[in-house]
Amino acid sequence: MMQSLLSSSVEQDIVTDPFPYFSTQTAIAPEVCAQLIAEFPPLExxxxGMPTASNERFSYxxxxxxxxxxxxxxxxxxxxYHVSQAFxxxxxxxxxxxxxxxYPNFEADFGRIDQLRAGIRGLDDFSNADVLLDAQICINTPVVGAPCSVRRGHVDAPNKLFFGLFYLRPExxxxxxxxxxxxxxxxxxxxYRGGFVDDHYLKLVQTIPYQTNHCVIGINSIRSLHGVTVRNVTDQPRLFFNLVGEVNRPLFDTSPxxxxPTWVDRTIEQSAKAVKKLARVVRSRTA
Known part of the structure; x- marks a missing residue:
């Protein structure tokens, strides 16, 4: 039987604050993890085949x-396995x-939790599935020019029920x-700025290292704030496996x-509008 990233977990492992998630440093058998790394597909x-920039994410x-x-x-x-009904x-x-x-109203909105039907995102739709799953081979490209983060504090898209990250760091x-x-x-x-929150409004709860065979899986919610630390300049890509489970409508709304907007935000917005207006005038006069 194919090893699951959930096989070694029990409900008692779940942390509930600030949102429900669990992490493990030994997600699957070490020899299977090593084989996945050895057989990781080429970056292209x-x-x-798309052109790449520094520390850019790509998902297959x-x-x-x-x-x-x-x-x-x-x-x-x-x-x-990780897009199957069994998973x-x-x-x-x-x-x-x-x-x-x-989500106290989840079953009223989406059906009984123990009867949710799985589909594959991009192949199935919500006419024959309740949760569309994806299991992506992912990279962050090498970092050139200056150290940077691929993504700071945020919550995932509001139609995502859960997220999962499984790290495949080469030796x-x-x-x-x-x-x-x-x-x-x-x-x-x-x-909130959409799904993002600036660092100075956030308090660090836990750091989960980018470490071989380390996995974290959690419920996505308005409180499921997470981000990636700055990577230093490197010729190494960051390798990981990403799990997604989507439902057919938003589970939360950050807009309230x-x-x-601060004075600075309003000034920037007004300046941007002025630049666009000036560009339209220039185009009209040169047409």
Whole structure:
């Protein structure tokens, strides 16, 4: 049987503050993890031949991976399991109490939790599935020019029920940074810019290192704030496996908690509008 990233977890492992998640440093058998790293597909496969910039994320979705005979059998089996009904059932069994706690109306809106039907994002739709799953082979490209973070404090898209990250760091990668941080809000709630929150409104709860065979899986909510630390300049890509479970409508809305625009924000916005207006005038006079 294909190893699941949830196999070694029980409900008692779940942390509930500031949101429900668990992490483990030994997600699967070490020899299987090592084989996944050794058989990680070429970067041009993950990027699909697109040009790359410094520390840029690329995700190769299950809908493409499952039909790509160039991927190793182990990788195809690993992906196939993590977009299966069996995996969704395993996730639900582990997190069902936390789903109900986060979303008391979930079953009224989406159906009984123990009967949720799985589909594959990009191949199925919500006419024949309740949760669309994806299992992506992912990279952050090498860092050139200056150290940077690929993404700071944020919550994921509001139609995402859960997220998962499984790290596949090669032994040759000695780069510092690229760790996952879990946050809670400090002392106010009206701090969101869409799904993002500036660092000075956040309090660090836990750092989950970018470490081989380390996995974190959690419920996505308005409180599921996380981000990635700055990576130093390196020729090494950051390798990981990403899990997604989407439902057919938003689970939360950050707009009531939007950060009130400051004088600086309003000035920048007004300046941008002025520049656009001037550009239109110049174009009209030179046409």
């Amino acid at each position: 496969t993950v990027t699909q 979705p299950a809908r493409l991976a499952l039909s790509n005979k160039g991927l190793s059998p182990l990788w195809r089996e690993f992906i196939e 969704l059932n395993q996730f639900v069994q582990l997190f069902q109490n936390q789903i109900r706690a986060c 040759a990668d000695f780069t510092t940074g690229g760790d996952l941080e879990i946050y809670r809000l400090k002392d106010r709630e009206q701090v 908690y939007a950060l009130s």
